[in-house]
Amino acid sequence: MKIIDGGVTAPIGFKAAGTRAGIKTGKTNKDMAMIYSEVPAKVAGTFTKNIVKAAPVLWDMKVCEGGVAQAVVVNSGIANACTGDVGYKNTEDTAEMVGAALSVAPEQVIVASTGVIGFYLPMDVIEKGVNLLKDMITDTREAAVDAATAIMTTDTHKKEYAVEFELGGKKVTMGAMCKGSGMIHPNMGTMLGFITTDADIDQKLLSKALKEIIEDTFNMVSVDGDTSTNDTVVVLANGMAGNPKIEIEGEDYETFKEALLAVNTYLAKQIAADGEGATKLFEVNVIGAPDKDTAKILAKSIATSSLTKCAVYGNDANVGRILCAMGYSGAQFDPYKVDVTVSSEKGTVKLVENGMYAKFDEEQATDIMKAEVVVATADVKMGDAKATAWGCDLTYDYVKINADYRS
Numbered sequence: 001m002k003i004i005d006g007g008v009t010a011p012i013g014f015k016a017a018g019t020r021a022g023i024k025t026g027k028t029n030k031d032m033a034m035i036y037s038e039v040p041a042k043v044a045g046t047f048t049k050n051i052v053k054a055a056p057v058l059w060d061m062k063v064c065e066g067g068v069a070q071a072v073v074v075n076s077g078i079a080n081a082c083t084g085d086v087g088y089k090n091t092e093d094t095a096e097m098v099g100a101a102l103s104v105a106p107e108q109v110i111v112a113s114t115g116v117i118g119f120y121l122p123m124d125v126i127e128k129g130v131n132l133l134k135d136m137i138t139d140t141r142e143a144a145v146d147a148a149t150a151i152m153t154t155d156t157h158k159k160e161y162a163v164e165f166e167l168g169g170k171k172v173t174m175g176a177m178c179k180g181s182g183m184i185h186p187n188m189g190t191m192l193g194f195i196t197t198d199a200d201i202d203q204k205l206l207s208k209a210l211k212e213i214i215e216d217t218f219n220m221v222s223v224d225g226d227t228s229t230n231d232t233v234v235v236l237a238n239g240m241a242g243n244p245k246i247e248i249e250g251e252d253y254e255t256f257k258e259a260l261l262a263v264n265t266y267l268a269k270q271i272a273a274d275g276e277g278a279t280k281l282f283e284v285n286v287i288g289a290p291d292k293d294t295a296k297i298l299a300k301s302i303a304t305s306s307l308t309k310c311a312v313y314g315n316d317a318n319v320g321r322i323l324c325a326m327g328y329s330g331a332q333f334d335p336y337k338v339d340v341t342v343s344s345e346k347g348t349v350k351l352v353e354n355g356m357y358a359k360f361d362e363e364q365a366t367d368i369m370k371a372e373v374v375v376a377t378a379d380v381k382m383g384d385a386k387a388t389a390w391g392c393d394l395t396y397d398y399v400k401i402n403a404d405y406r407s
Contacts, residue, residue: 001259006162007144010175011198013038013240017136018146021129023077023115023122030150032129035072035194036102036137041238043069043110044207046214048231054081055088056111059095060232063110067203069236072110072194073098073130074151076179080113080121081229090121097127101134112192112232114153114179148177151192154401155179159270165259167243167252172199176263178233180221180271191271193218193233195263199256200239201246209257210235217264220296220389221272222304235260272390273373277397282312285377287386294331294380295387301329302376303391312374313393317342317365319351322376337381344371 009016015036023031045064047057063069073094080087091111099106113121137143148158162175180191201209210233218233239245246252273281284303289295302308305325311318322340326333340352346368350358368374 001163001165001262004162004164006141006173006175007148007160007177008035008175008194008196009139009141009144010162011173011196011238011241013198013238014175014196015137015139016143016147017133017138018143018148018150019129019132019136021075021132022125023075023129030146031076032133033074033147033150034098034133034137035147035196037070037196037236037238039238039240040068040070040108041236042067042201042203042206043234043236044203044210045232045234046211048229050229050231052082052229054079054113054230055083055091056080056113057230057232058088059091060110060112060234063107064234066107068108069110069234070104070108071098071102072112072234072236073133074112074114074192075121075126075129076151076153077115078113078119078121079115079117079230081117083118083120086120090123093123094121094126094130097130101130110234112230114151114192114230117229144175144177151177151179153179154276156274159267159274161263161266163259163262165255167199167241167246167255170241170243172241172243173197174199174259174263176267178267178271180274191218191231193267195233195235195260197235197237198239198241199237199246200241200243201237201256205246205249205253206235206237209253209260213257213261213264216387217261217268220300220387221268222300222389222391269390272392276401277395278392279313279395280371280393281373282309282391282393283373283375284389284391285375285386286380287377288379288381288383289385289387290383292385292387294333295385296389297329297331298326298333298378298380299387299389301325301331302378303389306394309391309394312369313395315366315369317349317351317360317362317369319357322378323352323355326378333380333382339379339381341377342368343375343377344368344373346371
């Protein structure tokens with residue numbers, strides 16, 4: 001597998017565009033994006049388990065049940081959530097607009113929205129945006145960048161990734177873009193993520209691969225403990241690479257999953273690092289667990305602890321925060337067997353040994369925690385299972401951003 005410079009237009013047959021339609025305030029912010037496959041693609045998706053689901057989530061769930069999609073349209077600025085029947089009709093109308101513009105069946109159009117909850121979409125602006133995008137859509141690198149930029153809300157930078165790999169002697173490409181910075185605590189997939197590939201794969205296997213990989217990537221990210229109403233991750237596979245179709249679980253299927261895992265892991269870490277107001281990525285590894293579920297529960301509890309996140313921001317190697325978060329997680333373990341270390345590019349220091357405070361050098365620990373990526377590892381010494389969660393520090397700016405979000 002080879003990492004390449006690219007986004008959603010990297011695979012054969014995929015085009016994209018991003019533009020300013022006028023949903024967001026300001027004169028230059030892009031706020032609508034489009035992805036188009038030259039041929040109908042297999043589609044699979046994962047969605048929020050928040051009971052309050054945005055209208056586009058309800059629509060996209062139906063599209064994914066159909067198993068085929070050919071276009072994606074995304075608006076940023078308004079979430080189209082808590083908008084009732086009117087919001088759903090607006091989503092439906094958006095799909096019809098895109099279908100007419102691209103000669104695609106409306107039921108094969110993924111619609112996604114992100115932004116402020118509770119407001120209706122300005123449908124005249126949406127129509128304007130669709131018409132602009134249809135004339136701009138192309139397979140260039142710049143088009144992918146425009147699309148990735150247009151879906152941002154409080155993100156500080158675009159998030160893209162692309163890889164090349166081989167299936168049955170054919171070069172296959174996978175590209176992706178996502179957005180996410182706040183209201184990040186997924187229970188399915190997360191935020192908004194769009195993955196394109198020219199691989200030929202059975203739709204059921206595509207869905208199986210996505211759902212399994214989501215559990216160890218996007219589902220292990222948390223910024224603030226809030227699960228969005230709009231969380232959506234979809235993958236489109238148009239088969240244009242010409243590889244022998246993946247119809248059974250075998251070597252090619254595992255190679256495909258490896259690529260999908262690499263893409264999702266990279267994007268998950270990008271989202272965690274770009275958490276609202278964040279100054280550093282906080283990675284948590286739990287090892288030596290009796291089973292995977294225990295490892296995941298412990299890792300997520302540490303990564304989501306507000307007090308631990310504050311300690312990370314303050315470069316404070318406060319061992320009590322980490323052990324406390326493990327203790328209330330609900331997972332069963334022997335606290336008198338736990339070892340905890342923190343590490344970064346600046347070195348490694350053991351904070352806890354067999355559940356007891358290790359006499360570490362406080363200045364060294366503080367220096368280690370000043371890095372942009374801080375890694376905490378907890379060894380519970382009960383087995384061979386492990387899990388990794390990603391989060392970020394909790395800063396003053398997080399409160400400022402969210403206190404002023406609608407103003």
